[in-house]
Amino acid sequence: xxxxxxxxxxxxxxxxxxxxxxxxxxxxxxxxxxxxxxxxxxxxxxxxxxxxxxxxxxxxxxxxxxxxxxxxxxxxxxxxxxxxxxxxxxxxxxxxxxxxxxxxxxxxxxxxxxxxxxxxxxxxxxxxxxxxxxxxxxxxxxxxxxxxxxxxxxxxxxxxxxxxxxxxxxxxxxxxxxxxxxxxxxxxxxxxxxxxxxxxxxxxxxxxxxxx
Amino acid sequence: xxxxxxxxxxxxxxxxxxxxxxxxxxxxxxxxxxxxxxxxxxxxxxxxxxxxxxxxxxxxxxxxxxxxxxxxxxxxxxxxxxxxxxxxxxxxxxxxxxxxxxxxxxxxxxxxxxxxxxxxxxxxxxxxxxxxxxxxxxxxxxxxxxxxxxxxxxxxxxxxxxxxxxxxxxxxxxxxxxxxxxxxxxxxxxxxxxxxxxxxxxxxxxxxxxxxxxxxxxxxxxxxxxxxxxxxxxxxxxxxxxxxxxxxxxxxxxxxxxxxxxxxxxxxxxxxxxxxxxxxxxxxxxxxxxxxxxxxxxxxxxxxxxxxxxxxxxxxxxxxxxxxxxxxxxxxxxxxxxxxxxxxxxxxxxxxxxxxxxxxxxxxxxxxxxxxxxxxxxxxxxxxxx
Ligand code: FES
Numbered sequence: 001x002x003x004x005x006x007x008x009x010x011x012x013x014x015x016x017x018x019x020x021x022x023x024x025x026x027x028x029x030x031x032x033x034x035x036x037x038x039x040x041x042x043x044x045x046x047x048x049x050x051x052x053x054x055x056x057x058x059x060x061x062x063x064x065x066x067x068x069x070x071x072x073x074x075x076x077x078x079x080x081x082x083x084x085x086x087x088x089x090x091x092x093x094x095x096x097x098x099x100x101x102x103x104x105x106x107x108x109x110x111x112x113x114x115x116x117x118x119x120x121x122x123x124x125x126x127x128x129x130x131x132x133x134x135x136x137x138x139x140x141x142x143x144x145x146x147x148x149x150x151x152x153x154x155x156x157x158x159x160x161x162x163x164x165x166x167x168x169x170x171x172x173x174x175x176x177x178x179x180x181x182x183x184x185x186x187x188x189x190x191x192x193x194x195x196x197x198x199x200x201x202x203x204x205x206x207x208x209x210x211x212x
Numbered sequence: 213x214x215x216x217x218x219x220x221x222x223x224x225x226x227x228x229x230x231x232x233x234x235x236x237x238x239x240x241x242x243x244x245x246x247x248x249x250x251x252x253x254x255x256x257x258x259x260x261x262x263x264x265x266x267x268x269x270x271x272x273x274x275x276x277x278x279x280x281x282x283x284x285x286x287x288x289x290x291x292x293x294x295x296x297x298x299x300x301x302x303x304x305x306x307x308x309x310x311x312x313x314x315x316x317x318x319x320x321x322x323x324x325x326x327x328x329x330x331x332x333x334x335x336x337x338x339x340x341x342x343x344x345x346x347x348x349x350x351x352x353x354x355x356x357x358x359x360x361x362x363x364x365x366x367x368x369x370x371x372x373x374x375x376x377x378x379x380x381x382x383x384x385x386x387x388x389x390x391x392x393x394x395x396x397x398x399x400x401x402x403x404x405x406x407x408x409x410x411x412x413x414x415x416x417x418x419x420x421x422x423x424x425x426x427x428x429x430x431x432x433x434x435x436x437x438x439x440x441x442x443x444x445x446x447x448x449x450x451x452x453x454x455x456x457x458x459x460x461x462x463x464x465x466x467x468x469x470x471x472x473x474x475x476x477x478x479x480x481x482x483x484x485x486x487x488x489x490x491x492x493x494x495x496x497x498x499x500x501x502x503x504x505x506x507x508x509x510x511x512x513x514x515x516x517x518x519x520x521x522x523x524x525x526x527x528x529x530x531x532x533x534x535x536x537x538x539x540x541x542x543x544x545x546x547x548x549x550x551x552x553x554x555x556x557x558x559x560x561x562x563x564x565x566x567x568x569x570x571x572x573x574x575x576x577x578x579x580x581x582x583x584x585x586x587x588x589x590x591x592x593x594x595x596x597x598x
Binding site: 013016017019022024037041042043044045046047048063064065066067068069071072 | 493516517518519520521524528556557558561593594595596597
């Protein structure tokens with residue numbers, strides 16, 4: 001990753017100046033199977049993604065984004081990632097992390113990561129929407145809501161989603177969810193779960209248990 | 213050719229300033245030395261001080277050279293702390309100040325000083341009445357910027373000065389953005405202190421000015437930030453930044469000749485630019501249009517698109533601007549000023565600041581509007597906001 005806050009990689013620049021797979025028609029005309037939306041104009045970032053699904057694979061992916069250069073580039077690169085080689089399976093697509101998007105962009109400035117990589121989240125919302133439309137249960141989402149933190153009503157699945165969205169250590173997770181800040185009895189279990197998910201999604205590259 | 217429309221961030225050196233610096237470079241003498249090598253530099257500093265004083269309509273004795281506008285601001289505000297009042301002092305400022313004032317005020321607060329931050333009204337201005345209402349028995353200083361950097365609104369410095377005149381309260385203004393863009397008269401302003409910066413008026417970075425009214429009589433009202441040698445009448449130690457001082461002197465001498473015509477010319481450019489943008493691009497807001505503002509500042513919100521992406525797309529076309537979008541500043545809060553005048557975060561996120569200076573021409577305006585129209589169009593096509 002670049003140390004200089006203002007230098008974007010060439011890959012980001014290319015996707016920003018020449019974005020791929022923008023939805024150019026009205027959404028009704030596009031006839032999508034699933035739609036996901038995250039962010040809002042007031043936050044400075046907003047993103048809508050549309051998917052077409054065939055044989056449990058993403059056949060097509062279109063998007064619209066309001067946001068800064070990295071928000072635009074990250075959605076554009078995501079659209080390539082999931083449609084490459086005949087389309088990504090819904091299962092794999094559901095577990096895309098911001099790290100993977102950033103890797104595909106050949107890095108992002110540190111101050112841009114948490115605010116502008118929303119694509120994975122929007123994509124998960126679109127996959128949820130797809131299953132809802134099909135009136136099927138989403139097999140990639142753990143519907144069994146086992147509560148880990150009673151004080152803040154945080155489930156196992158909530159923690160997994162936070163990890164997928166970049167909460168790769170306990171302090172980040174706690175800052176985002178307040179988990180363990182009341183009675184504290186959930187802390188051990190949370191740390192165990194966190195390690196499990198981080199190992200799974202980040203291949204031990206980022207998580208450093210010593211830090212917590 | 214690049215088009216530089218970020219003159220509120222910094223300005224290119226004036227060609228005469230460049231010449232002056234080149235000619236000066238062999239003058240390495242220390243102005244404190246008694247010999248001729250030093251004396252020669254000393255006399256150049258004296259001349260520079262007179263030029264600065266004349267440009268801002270102040271006595272030369274009241275001009276102190278510092279290293280930056282930030283240093284001048286820090287000197288004034290931190291004096292409230294160093295002065296050791298036998299009561300808890302209170303100061304008044306606004307929430308749209310430059311960080312050099314705002315962060316210093318927060319530092320004072322941490323050290324037990326009371327601070328009131330005035331909100332600007334929907335025109336981006338604080339009123340004298342607001343200041344009056346905030347004054348308490350323990351108020352010792354009021355610090356209000358002369359012109360705002362983002363939308364260029366001018367604060368009623370003269371009127372606020374009149375309110376404070378018969379009171380035992382010091383009055384400071386961060387005049388960094390106003391300098392060189394409008395005509396300033398410190399003599400008429402009723403200010404006790406004002407801060408200026410060289411690089412906003414076509415001189416180099418690293419040179420600033422502190423105006424200190426009636427320095428000889430009042431020098432005890434402030435405490436030096438830098439102790440040491442006897443430079444700047446014992447108020448600001450450090451061997452003088454001789455090149456910077458000579459440069460800012462030359463810049464002021466030149467601006468003094470040019471300013472009347474330049475104000476008109478730059479205002480015309482800005483107005484032409486806004487007229488063209490209004491005509492060519494729909495769904496825009498010109499921020500602060502109704503308020504009195506700097507002649508070369510234009511702050512425009514392009515609805516449905518985000519400021520940083522506009523900035524970068526213009527940058528790729530060689531056009532340099534800046535934005536109030538939170539995304540670009542590293543903080544997550546959108547600009548105070550834009551929030552105050554619009555009450556909508558979207559307005560700040562989509563805002564771009566174009567600031568004209570002495571090198572800009574009508575051709576720059578034409579090309580900028582043309583490219584702007586194209587890029588806004590492209591970005592709006594990918595925007596999900598209707
Ligand atoms: S159960 Fe998590 S803080 Fe109490």
